[in-house]
Amino acid sequence: MNSTDRQICTDAWDGPGAGPGAVAPPIYQTSLFAKASFEEFVRQQAAEHENFVYSRGTNPTVAFLEERLALLERGEAAKCFASGMGAIGAVLGGLLRSGDHVLFVNTVYGPTLELAEHLERFGVEHTVLTAPDADVEEHIRDNTALIYVESPGTMLMKVLDLRALTAIARRRGVRTVMDNTWSTPLFQKPLTAGVDLVVHSLTKYIGGHSDVVGGAVVGSSETIREIFYRGHQLFGAAMSAMEAALVLRGLRTLPVRMEQHQRNALAVVDHLLAHPEVDAVHHPHADHGPAADVISSQFSGLSGLLSFELREGTFARVSRFVDALEVFRIGVSWGGYESLVTSPVRPWDDPAGPGLIRLSVGLEDVQSQLDDLDGAFEALSRSTAP
Numbered sequence: 001m002n003s004t005d006r007q008i009c010t011d012a013w014d015g016p017g018a019g020p021g022a023v024a025p026p027i028y029q030t031s032l033f034a035k036a037s038f039e040e041f042v043r044q045q046a047a048e049h050e051n052f053v054y055s056r057g058t059n060p061t062v063a064f065l066e067e068r069l070a071l072l073e074r075g076e077a078a079k080c081f082a083s084g085m086g087a088i089g090a091v092l093g094g095l096l097r098s099g100d101h102v103l104f105v106n107t108v109y110g111p112t113l114e115l116a117e118h119l120e121r122f123g124v125e126h127t128v129l130t131a132p133d134a135d136v137e138e139h140i141r142d143n144t145a146l147i148y149v150e151s152p153g154t155m156l157m158k159v160l161d162l163r164a165l166t167a168i169a170r171r172r173g174v175r176t177v178m179d180n181t182w183s184t185p186l187f188q189k190p191l192t193a194g195v196d197l198v199v200h201s202l203t204k205y206i207g208g209h210s211d212v213v214g215g216a217v218v219g220s221s222e223t224i225r226e227i228f229y230r231g232h233q234l235f236g237a238a239m240s241a242m243e244a245a246l247v248l249r250g251l252r253t254l255p256v257r258m259e260q261h262q263r264n265a266l267a268v269v270d271h272l273l274a275h276p277e278v279d280a281v282h283h284p285h286a287d288h289g290p291a292a293d294v295i296s297s298q299f300s301g302l303s304g305l306l307s308f309e310l311r312e313g314t315f316a317r318v319s320r321f322v323d324a325l326e327v328f329r330i331g332v333s334w335g336g337y338e339s340l341v342t343s344p345v346r347p348w349d350d351p352a353g354p355g356l357i358r359l360s361v362g363l364e365d366v367q368s369q370l371d372d373l374d375g376a377f378e379a380l381s382r383s384t385a386p
């Protein structure tokens, strides 16, 4: 993590109406912005992406957050949305047209793939390559318009070589999009590795307090303008000023929180790796395979979302383990201050499958997290259930 990024996270408000020394950004709780003359109104409305006209499009509080996100990702511009899915929907719905093909690489967030399924109805085809080492070039078609990746994916945390991937995409004239929610721009900067567009769920680490849902897209000014007029304005998943203020509050402490998430996560990974009940741990810190060099060159830190495989991962054993946890609370989402646990294992699954359990390692005292896991392993060993 570098000092420039720390500065960007804590920069003072420099937008309109800087006010009498208020250190928190003003919340522009207004739906529209009245203009001094009709001529000014017409001129500003004609370039609505860079003027404050109507808050479904632009708003000063939201714009301040967009500026910070663009700076952190080293992009030219950013656009915020009401959710991560709002951002992803605006990218896919705004940039693709009937007859296009999208290539998804790695284990991509489920609803993103469901959206791709939905887009088939509008003539947009797609292919999903879940293996991180799949031969991407072999699957690029003449009509491939986008390669969409997550690195790491957020279930198995497998990492892609972004430079190798973007070199292929550029040679073949295909735009690349990456969901960078896992790393945050503090730990990985995909645009500097040649990716064209980055999307975020701000709901996770950047918001950080589990009290706001939001999303963002970062890229070149030209592409963000294209997304603004098609995917943002027309689909209408706008972020409100109040939500932007909450995300900005999260951004202030993002560097210190990410350092703590990393410290705790590495301790949890090491602890799990040493446990006889654990078959495998999925986190870049535990990845000593062919991706290890890419991991050390591509990341400046590692976040706190990881998964592991419980030996004999039947639904009964996974439930017993998860139910015995107290510090790790059962729930969806991740990246907040609090530790969370979930699992894709279902009662109707093959009982011989891997007992995958996902942990979002929060900011609590790390020893309480390790003790909590040990307590759950003990609950397993006390049980005689299959």
Ligand code: PLP
Residues within 6 Å of the ligand: 083, 084, 085, 086, 109, 154, 179, 181, 182, 200, 201, 202, 203, 213, 214, 215, 333
């Ligand atoms: N991307 C990833 C990797 C996610 O995990 C999520 C949500 O869990 C999203 C995108 C969607 O974000 P949101 O829930 O803010 O719509």
